[in-house]
Amino acid sequence: MTEARGERAGRPPSTSARAVELIALELFGEQGFEDTTVEQIAERAGVSSRTFFRYFDSKASVLWHQFDQEVATLRSAFDAVDDELPLMEAIRVVVVGVNRYRAQDVAELRARMHLIGSVPALAASAASRYEPWEEAVSEYAGRRRGESADALVPLAIGRTTLAACRAAFDRWVAVGDADLTVYLDAALRALATGFVDEPH
Amino acid sequence: MTEARGERAGRPPSTSARAVELIALELFGEQGFEDTTVEQIAERAGVSSRTFFRYFDSKASVLWHQFDQEVATLRSAFDAVDDELPLMEAIRVVVVGVNRYRAQDVAELRARMHLIGSVPALAASAASRYEPWEEAVSEYAGRRRGESADALVPLAIGRTTLAACRAAFDRWVAVGDADLTVYLDAALRALATGFVDEPH
DNA sequence: TTGCTTCTGTCATGGTGTGACAGTATCGTC
DNA sequence: GACGATACTGTCACACCATGACAGAAGCAA
Numbered sequence: 001m002t003e004a005r006g007e008r009a010g011r012p013p014s015t016s017a018r019a020v021e022l023i024a025l026e027l028f029g030e031q032g033f034e035d036t037t038v039e040q041i042a043e044r045a046g047v048s049s050r051t052f053f054r055y056f057d058s059k060a061s062v063l064w065h066q067f068d069q070e071v072a073t074l075r076s077a078f079d080a081v082d083d084e085l086p087l088m089e090a091i092r093v094v095v096v097g098v099n100r101y102r103a104q105d106v107a108e109l110r111a112r113m114h115l116i117g118s119v120p121a122l123a124a125s126a127a128s129r130y131e132p133w134e135e136a137v138s139e140y141a142g143r144r145r146g147e148s149a150d151a152l153v154p155l156a157i158g159r160t161t162l163a164a165c166r167a168a169f170d171r172w173v174a175v176g177d178a179d180l181t182v183y184l185d186a187a188l189r190a191l192a193t194g195f196v197d198e199p200h
Numbered sequence: 201m202t203e204a205r206g207e208r209a210g211r212p213p214s215t216s217a218r219a220v221e222l223i224a225l226e227l228f229g230e231q232g233f234e235d236t237t238v239e240q241i242a243e244r245a246g247v248s249s250r251t252f253f254r255y256f257d258s259k260a261s262v263l264w265h266q267f268d269q270e271v272a273t274l275r276s277a278f279d280a281v282d283d284e285l286p287l288m289e290a291i292r293v294v295v296v297g298v299n300r301y302r303a304q305d306v307a308e309l310r311a312r313m314h315l316i317g318s319v320p321a322l323a324a325s326a327a328s329r330y331e332p333w334e335e336a337v338s339e340y341a342g343r344r345r346g347e348s349a350d351a352l353v354p355l356a357i358g359r360t361t362l363a364a365c366r367a368a369f370d371r372w373v374a375v376g377d378a379d380l381t382v383y384l385d386a387a388l389r390a391l392a393t394g395f396v397d398e399p400h
Numbered sequence: 401t402t403g404c405t406t407c408t409g410t411c412a413t414g415g416t417g418t419g420a421c422a423g424t425a426t427c428g429t430c
Numbered sequence: 431g432a433c434g435a436t437a438c439t440g441t442c443a444c445a446c447c448a449t450g451a452c453a454g455a456a457g458c459a460a
Contacts, residue, residue, distance in 0.1 A: 010437025011425040037415065048440050053417060088395055124324040145397065150374075156367040156387045157395050163359035171352045187356045194394035195288055195357050197345065210406025211456040237446065248409050253448065 017055050017065055020045045024062040029111060033059075033119045060125035063112055071132045074098050078140040087144050088192035091137060091161055096184050106180075113173050134158040164191045217255045217265055220245045224262040225311060233259075233319045260325035263312055271332045274298050278340040287344050288392035291337060291361055295388060296381050306380075313373050334358040364391045 023044050027036045038059050042049040056062050077094045085093065101109055116122045138158030142149035168183035223244050227236045238259050242249040256262050277294045285293065301309055316322045338358030342349035368383035
């Protein structure tokens with residue numbers, strides 16, 4: 001009978017996932033990912049390490065907290081895109097559009113992507129984190145092509161789209177002379193042409 | 201001065217990486233990857249768990265022992281391929297050719313790929329293991345296009361080629377009604393066309 | 401036998417991640 | 431204000447992975 005709850009109940013959380021995330025990013029930047037223990041993060045956040053693992057599944061999960069939420073954005077963008085566009089063009093428009101980060105977030109994004117790219121343990125965790133993102137693309141491709149998202153080509157489209165975007169991210173982190181969207185657009189255009197040898 | 205060694209020296213190994221690998225695969229099949237401890241593998245192999253970690257970097261590394269050696273095969277195949285072929289066609293020919301596994305190895309390959317696809321910890325380890333494979337493709341693409349392998353497009357070609365192959369592998373493991381090379385060929389042909397919507 | 405080399409086991413240790421359980425802080429209700 | 435329900439927290443114990451240090455074992459060559 002006590003179903004409908006007004007606002008909240010029980011003891012309020014000591015902190016928030018976002019706050020812990022920022023502390024973790026700070027420590028990772030100071031002394032590296034491997035040399036930072038969960039206990040250090042928890043201590044600076046004012047909680048026990050046991051509580052850290054209630055906020056995040058693993059030490060690596062901290063880096064993906066923001067990203068996980070962006071998959072929903074991606075899905076809704078696919079729902080809104082014009083289906084008159086050729087398939088790969090629609091995907092490019094959606095992906096580039098979703099990645100127009102606000103200027104204030106660029107520094108944090110860059111730090112995060114740099115860590116993911118340079119720390120083996122984080123690169124390893126990437127695969128499972130990117131999976132929902134890939135699936136969103138595969139499902140759109142399947143819908144457009146009238147097949148299951150599990151079919152070979154939709155699956156390949158999801159995977160290769162992510163692969164092209166990761167290449168763009170890596171180049172952007174390494175060079176960074178232009179906006180991220182420029183790199184993404186170039187990589188996805190190349191993918192859509194099948195990487196033809198440009199006649200010069 | 202004791203440089204040139206005849207055959208061998210020192211205490212001979214108790215076992216071999218290959219023998220430990222087969223034991224591990226057996227145990228993983230029986231009771232799953234997570235529920236198999238390194239100590240169990242080592243015990244059945246007649247060594248201590250410390251010695252296991254001298255044979256393999258980690259528990260997951262066992263699954264990649266064979267794969268690591270195939271990258272050399274891939275590289276030499278790229279050296280031998282006809283450069284007159286269009287770039288993506290050459291890549292397809294090389295990759296499909298390298299994957300013509302002998303019939304006797306198919307069962308083991310399938311078991312391995314199934315584990316890699318279904319166990320999160322193994323999927324996570326995949327990224328770092330595939331990296332040299334991707335690089336081999338990127339280097340060939342860079343050579344053919346007259347750019348660095350680190351440039352955006354060669355990097356994207358390496359990553360997307362692997363992504364397409366992984367899609368083929370997954371479908372082959374799930375369905376498996378035809379030869380692996382059929383799936384690889386189809387995925388790489390689709391990639392080379394930029395996933396155009398087939399007119400029917 | 402001696403010395404060198406290579407592989408091995410034992411021991412100790414640090415770190416991740418989880419289950420069990422009790423404690424604490426807030427709610428709504430009487 | 432006392433009460434129970436709820437949600438979060440800390441402490442404790444534990445299994446497992448992975449690594450460094452060190453000594454012992456087993457082969458070769460002189």
